[in-house]
Amino acid sequence: MNLIIDVGNTYIKIGVFDQSKIVAKKTIVQNDLDQEILDIHKKHPLIQQAIISSVSDLNPDTVKQIQGLYETLIVNHKIAMPFSNLYETPETLGIDRLALVAAAVDQYPQKNVLVIDAGTCVTYDFKNEKEEYLGGAIAPGIRLRYHSLNNYTAKLPLLEPKLPENHIGNTTNEAIHSGVVQGILYEIQGVIEEYCNIYPDLTVILTGGDAHFLSKRLKNGIFATSNFLLEGLNYILAFNNSR
Numbered sequence: 092m093n094l095i096i097d098v099g100n101t102y103i104k105i106g107v108f109d110q111s112k113i114v115a116k117k118t119i120v121q122n123d124l125d126q127e128i129l130d131i132h133k134k135h136p137l138i139q140q141a142i143i144s145s146v147s148d149l150n151p152d153t154v155k156q157i158q159g160l161y162e163t164l165i166v167n168h169k170i171a172m173p174f175s176n177l178y179e180t181p182e183t184l185g186i187d188r189l190a191l192v193a194a195a196v197d198q199y200p201q202k203n204v205l206v207i208d209a210g211t212c213v214t215y216d217f218k219n220e221k222e223e224y225l226g227g228a229i230a231p232g233i234r235l236r237y238h239s240l241n242n243y244t245a246k247l248p249l250l251e252p253k254l255p256e257n258h259i260g261n262t263t264n265e266a267i268h269s270g271v272v273q274g275i276l277y278e279i280q281g282v283i284e285e286y287c288n289i290y291p292d293l294t295v296i297l298t299g300g301d302a303h304f305l306s307k308r309l310k311n312g313i314f315a316t317s318n319f320l321l322e323g324l325n326y327i328l329a330f331n332n333s334r
């Protein structure tokens with residue numbers, strides 16, 4: 092069994108995998124990680140290996156703790172990946188984006204795939220049918236958009252995300268919900284359309300903390316799935332074991 096740790100910008104996602112199947116999953120904050128590692132170690136004594144991916148700073152003592160318990164792979168830009176990376180600055184590419192592309196290669200081999208991860212940021216990542224990663228886009232996530240409207244104006248309130256009633260917002264709150272949530276939906280639809288013009292057979296994956304919320308207003312044919320990044324990391328571990 093494998094322990095999969097995804098340290099995101101806001102939350103840490105932890106998964107326990109038996110081969111390629113996820114058997115437990117938890118979302119926590121950085122402060123709770125050390126305790127959670129111990130709890131999981133007790134609950135799942137069959138875990139032998141761990142993989143850690145981080146886009147933020149992870150306490151070195153926590154990393155040592157994990158390395159003391161398991162044979163641990165820390166994802167960086169040098170480890171083997173199941174695709175060729177055509178990003179012109181691979182050393183600055185987010186580790187989370189590498190993991191998403193690995194999941195796309197594993198689950199949709201020889202397909203043109205666009206992975207959209209809606210979390211703190213909304214990232215777009217594309218790999219083609221030749222298993223080449225070309226790049227994509229980085230945009231602010233839902234919460235970031237609500238916060239920036241509040242932070243950089245005098246009058247705009249900070250709101251909790253909500254699907255807008257109407258495209259035409261007729262109150263301040265509804266206008267913000269329309270601008271933020273409908274704005275992200277237009278962005279996602281527009282990006283998908285651009286890619287579809289070039290790759291008509293495109294497979295689209297939507298994942299991340301806000302995937303479920305956004306998928307309510309997106310058309311069918313987009314695969315909304317919450318564990319894509321963890322699955323990608325689990326695959327990177329298997330891929331590196333087999334080499």
Ligand SMILES: Nc1ncnc2c1ncn2[C@@H]1O[C@H](COP(=O)(O)OP(=O)(O)OP(=O)(O)O)[C@@H](O)[C@H]1O
Pocket residue numbers: 098099100101102103146187208209210211212232233234235252299300301
């Ligand atoms: N208290 C909170 N703080 C931050 N985000 C929250 C909170 N509650 C809900 N969210 C939602 O969770 C989203 C974060 O997504 P996710 O669960 O993918 O975590 P993340 O660690 O920020 O992701 P990423 O992997 O992109 O770094 C935010 O856009 C927001 O809509």
Ligand SMILES: CC(C)(CO)[C@@H](O)C(=O)NCCC(=O)O
Pocket residue numbers: 100146183184185186187188212214229
């Ligand atoms: C874009 C984020 C913040 C999304 O989590 C992360 O992937 C990251 O820090 N990326 C580095 C820049 C890049 O991917 O080119």
Ligand SMILES: [K+]
Pocket residue numbers: 208209210211212213214299
């Ligand atoms: K993201």
